[in-house]
Amino acid sequence: MQKFEKLTGLVVPIDRSNVDTDAIIPKQFLKSIHRTGFGPNLFDAWRYLDHGEPGMDNSKRPLNADFVLNDERYQGAQILIARTNFGCGSSREHAVWALQDYGIRAVVAPSFADIFYNNCFKNGMLPVVLEENDMDQLFKEAEATPGYSLDVDLSAQTVMTPGDDVFRFNVDGFRKQCLLDGLDDIGLTLQHRQHIEAYEQRRRSEAPWLFR
Amino acid sequence: MIAKTLYDKVWDAHVVRSDPDGTTLLYIDRHLVHEVTSPQAFEGLRLANRRPWRIDAALAVADHNVPTTDRSQGIDDPVSRIQVEALDSNCQEYGITVFDMHDLRQGIVHVIGPEQGATLPGMTVVCGDSHTTTHGAFGALAFGIGTSEVEHVLATQCLIQKKSGNMRIMVDNQVGVGVTGKDIVLAVIGEIGMAGGTGHTLEFAGDAIRALSMEGRMTVCNMSIEAGARAGLIAVDDKTIDYVRGRPFAPKGRLWEQAVQAWQDLKSDDDAVFDRTVHFDATTIKPQVTWGTSPEMVVPIDGRVPDPEKEDDAIKREGMQRALEYMGLQPGKALEDIPLDKVFIGSCTNARIEDLRAAANVIRGHKVAASLKQAMVVPGSGLVKQQAESEGLDKIFREAGFEWREPGCSMCLAMNADRLESGERCASTSNRNFEGRQGQGGRTHLVSPAMAAAAAIAGHFVDVREWD
Numbered sequence: 224m225q226k227f228e229k230l231t232g233l234v235v236p237i238d239r240s241n242v243d244t245d246a247i248i249p250k251q252f253l254k255s256i257h258r259t260g261f262g263p264n265l266f267d268a269w270r271y272l273d274h275g276e277p278g279m280d281n282s283k284r285p286l287n288a289d290f291v292l293n294d295e296r297y298q299g300a301q302i303l304i305a306r307t308n309f310g311c312g313s314s315r316e317h318a319v320w321a322l323q324d325y326g327i328r329a330v331v332a333p334s335f336a337d338i339f340y341n342n343c344f345k346n347g348m349l350p351v352v353l354e355e356n357d358m359d360q361l362f363k364e365a366e367a368t369p370g371y372s373l374d375v376d377l378s379a380q381t382v383m384t385p386g387d388d389v390f391r392f393n394v395d396g397f398r399k400q401c402l403l404d405g406l407d408d409i410g411l412t413l414q415h416r417q418h419i420e421a422y423e424q425r426r427r428s429e430a431p432w433l434f435r
Numbered sequence: 436m437i438a439k440t441l442y443d444k445v446w447d448a449h450v451v452r453s454d455p456d457g458t459t460l461l462y463i464d465r466h467l468v469h470e471v472t473s474p475q476a477f478e479g480l481r482l483a484n485r486r487p488w489r490i491d492a493a494l495a496v497a498d499h500n501v502p503t504t505d506r507s508q509g510i511d512d513p514v515s516r517i518q519v520e521a522l523d524s525n526c527q528e529y530g531i532t533v534f535d536m537h538d539l540r541q542g543i544v545h546v547i548g549p550e551q552g553a554t555l556p557g558m559t560v561v562c563g564d565s566h567t568t569t570h571g572a573f574g575a576l577a578f579g580i581g582t583s584e585v586e587h588v589l590a591t592q593c594l595i596q597k598k599s600g601n602m603r604i605m606v607d608n609q610v611g612v613g614v615t616g617k618d619i620v621l622a623v624i625g626e627i628g629m630a631g632g633t634g635h636t637l638e639f640a641g642d643a644i645r646a647l648s649m650e651g652r653m654t655v656c657n658m659s660i661e662a663g664a665r666a667g668l669i670a671v672d673d674k675t676i677d678y679v680r681g682r683p684f685a686p687k688g689r690l691w692e693q694a695v696q697a698w699q700d701l702k703s704d705d706d707a708v709f710d711r712t713v714h715f716d717a718t719t720i721k722p723q724v725t726w727g728t729s730p731e732m733v734v735p736i737d738g739r740v741p742d743p744e745k746e747d748d749a750i751k752r753e754g755m756q757r758a759l760e761y762m763g764l765q766p767g768k769a770l771e772d773i774p775l776d777k778v779f780i781g782s783c784t785n786a787r788i789e790d791l792r793a794a795a796n797v798i799r800g801h802k803v804a805a806s807l808k809q810a811m812v813v814p815g816s817g818l819v820k821q822q823a824e825s826e827g828l829d830k831i832f833r834e835a836g837f838e839w840r841e842p843g844c845s846m847c848l849a850m851n852a853d854r855l856e857s858g859e860r861c862a863s864t865s866n867r868n869f870e871g872r873q874g875q876g877g878r879t880h881l882v883s884p885a886m887a888a889a890a891a892i893a894g895h896f897v898d899v900r901e902w903d
């Protein structure tokens with residue numbers, strides 16, 4: 224897995240709450256059996272004026288000029304800021320893959336839906352939770368300042384603005400370490416092979432109906 | 436002994452090991468697999484040269500992409516076909532049981548798990564699908580996972596988890612006639628909000644929940660995720676055990692007796708402590724209809740579309756305005772005055788036999804309104820379809836003007852050919868009304884099966900409590 228340590232990146236603001244995974248990557252693109260290639264269809268229904276289908280040449284499609292991702296000044300953004308409950312809805316990890324494929328490495332919001340939050344960590348993407356007040360400041364500054372970027376430092380657990388305001392965020396210790404080291408958690412779990420086998424042996428005698 | 440909640444009990448029974456900070460290796464008893472969220476997981480397994488840990492714990496079925504019309508000729512859409520074929524071949528390669536598209540037992544993954552007895556009380560159940568919460572109706576700890584975790588479960592039979600908070604939803608007293616599990620859960624989400632359960636496992640309890648059938652309980656747990664909850668749970672009782680008895684994957688004989696005895700304990704202890712308890716009075720719950728683009732945007736059938744101007748919170752107000760614009764609705768409009776284009780009865784929320792019976796009861800002897808472009812019934816599984824046909828329900832639907840389809844997810848998420856066109860308005864028994872969920876530009880109103888049926892006949896929403 225790709226490591227995440229520090230990132231200085233251009234910010235794109237999506238000023239909405241409850242941005243769901245259906246919006247992040249619409250279902251017609253979930254038919255792919257690969258993990259890559261979703262970037263051009265990130266936020267497809269908001270980003271383009273026509274109806275997108277897999278296999279279309281996205282460079283020829285009419286863009287929705289009102290959607291921030293199409294704004295010249297946000298091209299190359301690596302950090303997405305949003306409002307509460309980002310990533311709600313379906314469990315599709317394709318939402319994280321699409322953000323990542325587009326170039327986003329961190330999402331900053333006041334809250335996330337559980338499954339999306341979890342999926343981020345499996346893909347080297349950092350979800351950062353900040354207070355609503357702090358988010359208000361980020362939104363104001365990002366919209367007022369072309370080229371607005373943030374410094375995200377996972378080991379220090381901080382987000383720093385260009386004006387040197389520093390916001391601390393919380394992150395689970397285990398997840399943090401996995402992200403810092405780019406660890407494959409299946410490999411980690413398999414180091415506990417004996418524990419799993421011992422558990423199974425015990426359960427087979429306690430609850431044999433679970434094994435057939 | 437410390438009093439435990441149901442969540443505590445199921446959790447504790449599945450801890451393989453845990454770290455002092457609470458990071459836990461949790462054992463997974465049942466892994467349900469479908470075609471959309473699994474191909475990359477199998478690919479990952481293959482690339483890392485790993486084998487599935489325990490193939491008998493997995494059960495696979497294609498549901499999201501399958502056509503609901505005659506499928507004897509296969510799938511027309513080449514992209515969908517590849518995905519469905521990938522599931523079949525991955526399962527064959529690793530020896531995982533899969534119900535293919537032509538199997539009578541095929542259906543929506545969350546319908547067939549319980550139907551087959553593959554979902555048992557006290558299990559941990561996962562699936563790469565957020566509505567895995569459905570299985571919590573059996574006192575099973577069931578939740579949706581992403582594709583990386585699908586791979587993790589395949590490879591290790593475990594997940595790395597931390598315990599969530601535990602919230603109890605007490606629905607006291609009894610609902611009135613015409614009010615269903617769907618209305619209860621919509622009312623709950625309307626109250627606590629679509630992020631109200633985030634970071635929590637919900638336990639639904641109280642007389643109104645006890646009175647629900649297993650189908651109704653599955654509907655309630657199915658939509659726990661729409662409140663943002665990690666999982667939804669309901670304690671085991673005689674109804675649970677009666678439902679499971681005799682199903683193909685359920686234990687038999689002496690094992691059955693042993694299992695039933697163990698399941699008696701699958702309820703929260705009387706003095707167990709929850710992080711939070713929210714009370715509802717079932718007698719005040721009316722049939723519900725969503726008006727916006729999230730399940731929390733819901734009002735009772737005799738209500739009106741709310742006015743964003745009356746909302747104090749600026750972000751919420753904007754969300755409401757955007758939703759009204761998307762839905763093409765004006766504040767103050769009576770719900771009963773909203774005309775419909777399509778009606779969809781189906782999905783893992785409401786496509787079980789009891790749901791179809793409820794809809795058929797309303798429809799019997801009536802015709803679908805001439806103003807409707809389409810009304811369809813998509814049974815949750817081949818076995819539900821067969822049962823419905825043996826009861827003559829298909830005839831009732833067809834004679835009224837409904838299409839009677841093959842099982843699958845269908846217009847719940849419109850990954851196959853069944854969808855809304857832009858601007859079309861639909862009464863749907865599914866669980867999500869997000870923008871574009873049933874087709875780009877499509878407008879979804881979530882309701883119970885009986886409410887959807889009545890709306891199909893009337894051409895607009897009506898209060899099913901006043902249906903003759």
Ligand code: SF4
Pocket residue numbers: 498499543544545564566782783784843844847848865866
């Ligand atoms: S019926 Fe709808 S919600 Fe249920 S699994 Fe299928 S797509 Fe998901």
